Amino acid sequence: MIQSRLSRKRYLVTVVISIAVLLQTAVFFVADSQRGREIEINKRVAAQELGVLRARLEGRLSANLIAMRGLRAEIMINPTIDQQRFTRLARELMGDDLQIRHLALAPNLVVQHVYPLAGNEDAIGFDYRSSPVQLATVQRAVEARDIVLAGPLELVQGGSALIARLPVFRSNEPDAALWGIIAEVINTDALLSSAEFKPQLGDFNFALRGVNGEGMQGDLIAGHAPVWQQDFLAVKVNVPDGHWMLAAYPASGDWQVDTSGYWARMIIGTAAVLMITAILMLLLFTQLRLRTALSTISHQARFDPLTDLPNRHYFIIQLERLIQSALRHDYKFAILFIDLDHFKEVNDSLGHDVGDQLLQHIANRIKSSIRPEDLVARMGGDEFVVVLRNLEDAVQAEQQANRIVASIQPSLRLQQSELSISASIGVAMFPIDGMQSTELLKHADLAMYAAKAAGRQTVYFFDKSLRYAAEQHISLHHDMLTGVENDEFEVFYQPVVDAATGKVAKCEALLRWQHPSHGAIPPTQFIPVAEKTGAIRVLGEFVLTQVSRDWQRLQAAGFDLIISMNRSPREFNLADSADLWLARLAEEQMPPAKLMIEITESMLMKNQERQLVNLRKLRNAGVLIAIDDFGTGYSSLNYLRRYPVDFIKIDRSFLLEVPANKQQNALLDALIRIAQTLNLNIIAEGVENQEQVALLKQLQCNYLQGFLFSKPVPFAELLKFLQQQTDTVTG
Structure with missing residues (x-):
């Protein structure tokens, strides 16, 4: 008794400490929430700015790349192209609102056409195969069968540019021959300007990295470089064959805001915690005692004390709920009435203690052989009942019942006695064999007796037509x-x-x-x-x-x-x-x-x-x-x-x-x-x-x-x- 009281006191002390810690945590959360809320708002604004800027960058880049796709479509329709046709197509595709410096065509990987030609005459006749670096990019484009983007690269003419390459095949077939390559040079500065990208916009500094579409592994493209050493917020900017990373960080140098009043809220909250804990301790102690008593009474009323399975009364309550659910959702289930063969002889010859142990082992074997969603209960004596939910037909019930029979059969040793026992199972199907709990249990019980009359250690269906169908399938x-x-x-x-x-x-x-x-x-x-x-x-x-x-x-x-x-x-x-x-x-x-x-x-x-x-x-x-x-x-x-x-x-x-x-x-x-x-x-x-x-x-x-x-x-x-x-x- 003394030990029990000490254990109870230790338990109450643990409960009080847990409550105090919980409340103190709540105080800290309240005190910190205002600061966290302002940080969250600041980051949300930054995320919105990033989203808008990313959309503009992706949109402008896609608009520039459309020219290449249009040119590829024209070539696939008519692969033969001269300088005059190329010039006309390039003028139509390169609008004034685009940032394309020039377009080039390389049939069989040799540059033959450039627009505009002025300033790009040296490119004519260039063979991609003569440059291992450029050939590698071309091969990536051919393997991807789509646009590959390189750069930004510093140009000899001054400034930087993105170089996009698009393979052209003679048809859309997977094994079609390669016609050549379309190359497009895009002015990087003009592209960023058209997307309204600046190192600082409003309250935030911005930075863009990912040369050659390598994301975080790529070098800086533009913007405020120190952003990448801060606790930045970043989004991906999708580009052909890769992505860039666009990041933002407050220009003020910190996400955090003013925390004045933090310690005042902490002190007041801690004092309140002490008072509330004292009150809750008494309430919790009383509630626990009452809950323990009610739980014990409820469990004893619903579960069999020997096997800890639901008893007959509780099982019928569960079965009636299941019937209502099955009627609402239109699904089938089966009731298996299980009776142990010759159990009375075990009780009479070896005593009730051995019989009780045997029932406990059988209950565990039945539970182990069914699915988690199925129900199992002890109806009394050596009778058990199982409900198999969500069945498609009687064949599944037959198979599961046979598994239960097989799980019960292996012998076991109890009090130096080797015991082997079998079971007979009767099966009733919902809704064919009944729509009320008493009717279903009665029919399953009758089928179980038919199983015993057929020689025991078997499964018998109440409904003859269902039994016949199951037998036909088996x-x-x-x-x-x-x-x-x-x-x-x-x-x-x-x-x-x-x-x-x-x-x-x-x-x-x-x-x-x-x-x-x-x-x-x-x-x-x-x-x-x-x-x-x-x-x-x-x-x-x-x-x-x-x-x-x-x-x-x-x-x-x-x-x-x-x-x-x-x-x-x-x-x-x-x-x-x-x-x-x-x-x-x-x-x-x-x-x-x-x-x-x-x-x-x-x-x-x-x-x-x-x-x-x-x-x-x-x-x-x-x-x-x-x-x-x-x-x-x-x-x-x-x-x-x-x-x-x-x-x-x-x-x-x-x-x-x-x-x-x-x-x-x-x-x-x-x-x-x-x-x-x-x-x-x-x-x-x-x-x-x-x-x-x-x-x-x-x-x-x-x-x-x-x-x-x-x-x-x-x-x-x-x-x-x-x-x-x-x-x-x-x-």
Whole structure:
């Protein structure tokens, strides 16, 4: 008792000290807030000034660079250009409001045209390849396929200038030949002046750095250099192939403001803290005692004292709340009524102490085998009940119930006795088997007794039709696993034709199943079940292995094709999926670059990091990535930029009524343009007539796939098809 009182006193002292520290911290915060508020206002004003100045700098620079882009467009339309045409174009593009000193054209990297020519005659005939420094900048521009900005550099003629270089290719194709380079020299001082940049504007000093777009690593460009040695505020100014840093700092030399009155507020606040702490100590002490008593009473009323699980009364309250929530949000759940088999014999033979310990272990095993969002309670005796939330169908309930049965089965040792026990589980589904708590519990209880009558250690559904559906899915799952072992599955291939050449460039692997009893089972029937039960991983491994071996056979026959195959989102959930697939490719000696993985848009929009890691591993190894059925989901350009995608496959639905339906044609054109803008290759599925081929070629679709060329066929027929095409071409 004395020790308890001492502990209580120490606890109260700790509480009082904590409150005092908290209040004193609040006093300090109040005292310091005024100063901090003024600093924050000052920085906010500086940030606004920086934002305005950055916008002006970026805007003026972009306005000057538009001339280069316009000139590139003219050259791509007509690559042949003489001095007269160049002079006319340069005059039109170089407005009086721009700061361009001169423009130069270097077809084949040799300067042939300069405007204005006066003062720049020496540049004519300059070969970029003769200057390693300038050639390096040109190569950066060619690799980027966009503008690269250098400088500011000091000019021999006086002053400084930015030098922008833009590569010109003969077409927009990725492998197009380089025509040459456009160079533009921009007067740095004039550019800064037009953007109204000054070392001091109002109450702030400004500085700009980042020569050659190197940001903080670049040298000073303009402004007040000492700013960079202060506690400056800075923003990025985006320029081609890099950025500048624009910083501001008060001209007064300090962000801080007058702190008069700070110590007065601290002294008054500290005195108030002492008085408030004394009052709160008594209130807190009383509240803690009351809260402890109420918490103990509440817990004892709601939880089973042996297993610390919710008791029957509290479980029914939770179940009724769950029913109301399920009705509002329209989702399903399952109730699993669990009864231990032959528990009475354990109690009778080994005593209630051993029985109680056994119940505690079983309760822990059940909790460990369910998801965090599910509920578990002890109904009394050896009966437990579990609620599985947010289920799609009865198959998930069947699988989870079997996991619980399996978790209970392992033997354990209690008081030198080796015990093994099993469980029978009855399942009732909401809302099919009832919409009230008592009704659901009753039906689950009846199903549990049916499970015991069926031989114990099993799971039984109350509703016969649901039980039948679950049994059918489980049967199909086992048939699929058996079918893989018995060679009932076969990989078919559908050719993919290069739109430009008309030759087969790729083929898609498609799984077919010939069941010994039910005949041909379509993928639409067995693939969804495989994804739910996990059999999809076994099927995926089978397809990958077969594709690898068939690719070797194609190589031996003289056909070098890329083979694509679909992979389910569930197959990407394992952290080592990519490593396993790449290992299989290496084992079968298939180059990763000859495999294309097709995924769905829905998988990308889930934005799961593990899936992204697996995709990047595959892409880094050389495996091509394609989005299947593009445009049928909630498409977003964001995921196309974030994920390493090479191809998009336009769904066959977009080719319906093409080219007769003008609206459908426009939609198809929009999808292809999106892909082209993102430098993605396009495969059109469902091509069925020559009119569609003509339109797709006109829209610059890269590849075509459909029954017009071939339906999915076994590997032997694919070889015949390829050989016939070869004979036609050679003949």
